Amino acid sequence: MTTHRFSPPGQKAFAARFEAQRIAFGPVVFHCVRLAWKRGWLQAIADSAGEGLSVADMVTQGLGTDYALRVVLESCLSAGVVALEADRYVLDKTGYCVLTDTMTQVHLDFIHDICYEGLMKLEASLDEEAPRGLSVLGEWPTLYEGLSRLPEPAKTSWFAFDHLHSDTSFPSILPDVFKTEPLQLMDIGANTGKFARVALQHDAKVHLHMVDLPQQLALAEMTLKEAGLRERATLHPRNLLDTQAELPGGMDLVWMSQFLSCFSEGAMASILQRAARALKPGGQLLILDTFWDRQRYDIAAYCLINTSPYFTAMASGNSKIYEGSVYIRLAQAAGLQLQDVRDGIGYSHSLMRFSKAAQ
Numbered sequence: 001m002t003t004h005r006f007s008p009p010g011q012k013a014f015a016a017r018f019e020a021q022r023i024a025f026g027p028v029v030f031h032c033v034r035l036a037w038k039r040g041w042l043q044a045i046a047d048s049a050g051e052g053l054s055v056a057d058m059v060t061q062g063l064g065t066d067y068a069l070r071v072v073l074e075s076c077l078s079a080g081v082v083a084l085e086a087d088r089y090v091l092d093k094t095g096y097c098v099l100t101d102t103m104t105q106v107h108l109d110f111i112h113d114i115c116y117e118g119l120m121k122l123e124a125s126l127d128e129e130a131p132r133g134l135s136v137l138g139e140w141p142t143l144y145e146g147l148s149r150l151p152e153p154a155k156t157s158w159f160a161f162d163h164l165h166s167d168t169s170f171p172s173i174l175p176d177v178f179k180t181e182p183l184q185l186m187d188i189g190a191n192t193g194k195f196a197r198v199a200l201q202h203d204a205k206v207h208l209h210m211v212d213l214p215q216q217l218a219l220a221e222m223t224l225k226e227a228g229l230r231e232r233a234t235l236h237p238r239n240l241l242d243t244q245a246e247l248p249g250g251m252d253l254v255w256m257s258q259f260l261s262c263f264s265e266g267a268m269a270s271i272l273q274r275a276a277r278a279l280k281p282g283g284q285l286l287i288l289d290t291f292w293d294r295q296r297y298d299i300a301a302y303c304l305i306n307t308s309p310y311f312t313a314m315a316s317g318n319s320k321i322y323e324g325s326v327y328i329r330l331a332q333a334a335g336l337q338l339q340d341v342r343d344g345i346g347y348s349h350s351l352m353r354f355s356k357a358a359q
């Protein structure tokens, strides 16, 4: 049972009403802050150090028209991104985050380039359990079939979003992966092969089995070729939404990173059953994923909860960022035993370890 509240304790009605206006005008502020960042206006203000810049200064510097600067910067002012001191704009704390924090920039790009337009179809996507917003990027049944062919800048923004989260977590989980000295290791959802490369470089004895959609495995194969590691990996192209698509057996360890959140509970149950069958007796299933209810900080829970509508409108129509208990329940139903859960990895990951009975 989950109990959670994001509002501050004892919030006054007036403050709540302001919050409600922030929601109503949220998309407007989003566009203005993003533009001020992309056009270099925030950077120019930051570079002016303590003195700040007047709108007239910025016009003289050729940064924009008086009208455009006023419209956009006043919205930034309302959001605490800039402040006005005697008619001169200075950077405020939130503006400093927009300018310097990689996670903020990756999220701004992801929301703008992948989600914004398609989210207009959120309601239809929820009703039809299909990613109806995806057609703004391409005609595929799910976003994953189109990953390798996404138009720019959507492609760069999607991979930056995906890799920001997994890359920051991969180095610290290698001791967990190799704790039981696996020789046959299957990476389900191998994507661009980044985990496979790191794992093969970490352990000279391990053989990697990479599972993903065929077009995605072609990218993963290139990554391994470039690193001179291709011979130590086997590719298994599979669409795991096909319940008949079995996985190769005899695995010491199955690895899934940010994978199950791409699927509905029904599909997850089926994938976990096939993963359990692929394991040798005593084999391990390691799941690295994000669970909004297992976060130490509300900032992480907020970002994760608000990633779910992307899954609905753009990715699959029926997946989301789940609570940790969902994975545990489904893995146990597949006959696996929970060994432990380690939270607080990278920005927001948890690592779940399950094992198959030794018989």
Ligand SMILES: C[S@@+](CC[C@H](N)C(=O)[O-])C[C@H]1O[C@@H](n2cnc3c(N)ncnc32)[C@H](O)[C@@H]1O
Pocket (backbone or CB within 6 Å): 144, 147, 162, 163, 166, 188, 189, 190, 191, 192, 211, 212, 213, 216, 238, 239, 240, 241, 256, 257, 258, 259, 262
């Ligand atoms: C969110 S990405 C995660 C990738 C990587 N494991 C990581 O941690 O960065 C999900 C991966 O699952 C793959 N995938 C999605 N749907 C799939 C399906 N039906 N069958 C096989 N792979 C699928 C995608 O192609 C993608 O590589």
